[in-house]
Amino acid sequence: MNIVQPRILTDRIGTARTTFVIPRNRQGWRYWKDAIASQGMGISTFAACLLIVVIAGALLDRAWPILSVESPKALVTSETWHPIKGQFGFWPFIASSLYVTLIAMALAVPAALFSAMYLAEYTRLRGLIKPLVDLLASIPSVVYGLWGVLFVVPLVRDHIGPASNDTLGQIIPFFATNNPTGYGLLAAGFVLAIMVFPFVMSVTEEVFHSVPQEMREASLALGATHWETTKAVVLRKSLPGVIAAVVLGFSRAFGETLAVLMVVGNVVQVPGSLFDAAYPLPALIANNYGEMMSIPLYDSALMTAALMLLIVVLTFNIGARLVLVRLNPETAA
Amino acid sequence: MTIRTATHLSIRNLDVWYGGQHALKDINADIPRHQITTIVGPSGCGKTTLLKSLNRLSELNTQVNVSGQVLLDGIDIYDPAVDVTEVRTRIGLLAQKPCPLPMSIYDNIAYGPRIHGQKNGKMDDVVRTHLQDVELWDEVKHRLKAPATGLSVGQQQRLCLARALAVRPEVLLCDESTSALDPISARAVERLLDRLKENYTVVMVTHDLAQARRLADYVLFIWLGEVVEQGPARHVFNQPREPRTRAYLAGEIG
Numbered sequence: 001m002n003i004v005q006p007r008i009l010t011d012r013i014g015t016a017r018t019t020f021v022i023p024r025n026r027q028g029w030r031y032w033k034d035a036i037a038s039q040g041m042g043i044s045t046f047a048a049c050l051l052i053v054v055i056a057g058a059l060l061d062r063a064w065p066i067l068s069v070e071s072p073k074a075l076v077t078s079e080t081w082h083p084i085k086g087q088f089g090f091w092p093f094i095a096s097s098l099y100v101t102l103i104a105m106a107l108a109v110p111a112a113l114f115s116a117m118y119l120a121e122y123t124r125l126r127g128l129i130k131p132l133v134d135l136l137a138s139i140p141s142v143v144y145g146l147w148g149v150l151f152v153v154p155l156v157r158d159h160i161g162p163a164s165n166d167t168l169g170q171i172i173p174f175f176a177t178n179n180p181t182g183y184g185l186l187a188a189g190f191v192l193a194i195m196v197f198p199f200v201m202s203v204t205e206e207v208f209h210s211v212p213q214e215m216r217e218a219s220l221a222l223g224a225t226h227w228e229t230t231k232a233v234v235l236r237k238s239l240p241g242v243i244a245a246v247v248l249g250f251s252r253a254f255g256e257t258l259a260v261l262m263v264v265g266n267v268v269q270v271p272g273s274l275f276d277a278a279y280p281l282p283a284l285i286a287n288n289y290g291e292m293m294s295i296p297l298y299d300s301a302l303m304t305a306a307l308m309l310l311i312v313v314l315t316f317n318i319g320a321r322l323v324l325v326r327l328n329p330e331t332a333a
Numbered sequence: 334m335t336i337r338t339a340t341h342l343s344i345r346n347l348d349v350w351y352g353g354q355h356a357l358k359d360i361n362a363d364i365p366r367h368q369i370t371t372i373v374g375p376s377g378c379g380k381t382t383l384l385k386s387l388n389r390l391s392e393l394n395t396q397v398n399v400s401g402q403v404l405l406d407g408i409d410i411y412d413p414a415v416d417v418t419e420v421r422t423r424i425g426l427l428a429q430k431p432c433p434l435p436m437s438i439y440d441n442i443a444y445g446p447r448i449h450g451q452k453n454g455k456m457d458d459v460v461r462t463h464l465q466d467v468e469l470w471d472e473v474k475h476r477l478k479a480p481a482t483g484l485s486v487g488q489q490q491r492l493c494l495a496r497a498l499a500v501r502p503e504v505l506l507c508d509e510s511t512s513a514l515d516p517i518s519a520r521a522v523e524r525l526l527d528r529l530k531e532n533y534t535v536v537m538v539t540h541d542l543a544q545a546r547r548l549a550d551y552v553l554f555i556w557l558g559e560v561v562e563q564g565p566a567r568h569v570f571n572q573p574r575e576p577r578t579r580a581y582l583a584g585e586i587g
Contacts, residue, residue: 218432222445222500223422237435
């Protein structure tokens with residue numbers, strides 16, 4: 001029997017101490033299972049981590065033909081996209097991606113924060129509403145895309161576009177429109193915002209909910225109102241988690257492909273207005289991979305686009321991690 | 334115009350239901366001004382529930398129902414016309430476990446006064462005075478901007494006390510406020526409370542009878558949701574009238 005026996009030892013001063021003698025012969029099926037479990041878990045964890053290196057390596061390898069003839073700076077900043085002439089300027093795609101994502105985040109994050117606050121702090125209906133919001137997150141993106149085509153695009157075309165053009169657009173060119181179709185940045189940003197909203201909301205709500213009740217009581221017991229407590233205590237305490245949620249939303253939005261390409265218009269240009277059609281990086285890859293592959297360097301250019309997506313999302317995640325470490329060294333490390 | 338009588342806080346026919354359970358039954362008590370009143374009794378008999386009913390923190394729990402009156406200088410704090418934030422400003426709370434707000438030491442003290450309209454100009458003085466009051470100033474004066482969570486538990490509890498006093502309450506409720514502290518910090522907080530009763534009415538829950546004997550001027554003994562006996566500490570501790578009080582004091586129950 002391998003039962004650990006306590007043994008009373010007496011040290012030199014004479015104090016009795018209890019120690020445990022660990023049996024040497026770790027044999028038998030139990031120990032095998034233990035070893036397999038710990039090794040197995042370790043291997044799958046490291047394999048997942050390795051995956052990102054493998055993907056980045058493969059993309060870099062396939063992107064190399066174009067990266068070796070053009071400087072990365074020229075690729076990123078050039079606006080001319082003429083694959084047949086061998087001109088690969090990615091700026092229109094990068095700018096489109098950034099615009100669409102930023103519009104989506106600007107619409108989704110405040111709404112998500114306020115609804116998360118409401119659910120966590122103000123209502124007893126959490127148990128009812130939370131599952132509904134989580135359900136929103138599981139709707140396939142093609143459904144959102146279709147809904148965008150059927151509902152959002154006409155709304156932008158017939159109402160929001162003309163209204164904005166006649167008011168704000170008269171002063172700020174960014175709000176003017178000369179795109180009569182409705183397919184463009186705003187429609188894509190809107191659809192994307194609705195897709196990102198449940199993610200950001202669900203995560204921030206969990207974070208708010210995990211703030212200890214004693215902390216709210218501490219604030220309320222000083223005569224603070226509900227809103228003062230939510231703002232100064234709950235939100236402040238949750239800030240690292242809120243940042244993490246926003247980064248998660250950003251990463252999803254930046255890489256979202258299908259729903260966006262269905263409503264964004266897919267015109268290669270640097271958008272100058274909220275209503276202009278655009279062509280984000282994921283749409284570029286999804287629309288063109290497998291076609292016109294006989295054009296020299298075309299395949300390599302698409303791989304470069306994929307590599308750019310990966311780099312942006314990674315940079316953003318690492319940057320957020322650094323912010324978290326500064327805000328709260330204990331939890332983020 | 335409120336009349337300053339010997340009774341500061343008066344509990345009238347207070348019943349509290351917790352879920353389906355009748356947690357407090359027809360509580361009547363007069364809490365004397367500028368004295369330390371201790372609520373003693375076995376665990377789970379409703380002490381904390383009673384304490385949290387005195388500044389309406391109990392109503393945060395949606396399962397709690399309260400009926401009856403708690404009169405602060407004659408004004409019922411449960412009156413619908415009464416502003417709950419005003420109630421909680423005048424009746425402060427020192428919780429069982431120290432709970433610093435997620436901000437700096439300085440801001441922990443300044444938080445309450447800022448809410449109540451104190452301008453930032455005099456805030457340095459307010460913060461210093463209250464930290465001195467709880468004998469914490471010398472320990473933290475060089476790191477006022479550091480997060481309050483970096484303090485030891487004993488320091489955190491004194492910070493929480495200073496924070497509670499910074500909004501100038503009249504009554505201070507203490508919920509076993511020394512039970513999470515080491516003996517030395519606990520005695521420091523006790524000493525502070527003993528000094529504070531010159532200016533504040535203190536109501537403390539404790540199940541540490543030795544502490545109650547050291548501090549109490551007035552005692553409420555609660556047993557299964559009912560006040561069994563109440564009165565000046567020397568009477569209750571030395572000549573208890575009720576058999577149940579005697580049994581509790583002798584360590585036979587609770």
